[in-house]
Amino acid sequence: MSVYVDDAVTLWRGRRWAHMMADTLEELHAMAARLGMPRRAFQDKSSGAHYDLTVELREEALRLGAVAISRHRDREQVRAIIRRARAQWSGAGPG
Known part of the structure; x- marks a missing residue:
């Protein structure tokens, strides 16, 4: 499992x-x-459950073990990750 x-x-x-x-x-x-x-930063969206990160937080996440993915190079992997993120949407409220 990964972030x-x-x-x-x-x-x-x-x-x-x-x-x-x-x-x-x-x-x-x-x-x-x-x-x-904070949990309030969580984006529970129909387009995919996620958090938005500044460049600085992205770098820190990578330092802590997150996996870098590129929408330009890793298209199939990114599509699979987005499918999982969409499946995680709670369905509550507007997406």
Whole structure:
């Protein structure tokens, strides 16, 4: 089982952001806690359960053992991870 962080590609509010996903929600929340992220930062979305990470938090997640994935190089792996993240959506509220 693993935690994954994609490329820091999304530009928002002048910063680059990445997504952190995992094989299980337990792993995802555990890594977020290790990064000092509050549970309210969790994105329970129909597009995939994830946390948004700044470039700095992405680097820290990698240092703590997360696996770097690239939407450009690892397309099939990224699709599989996103499918798992979508399956983890609670279905509660808007997605």
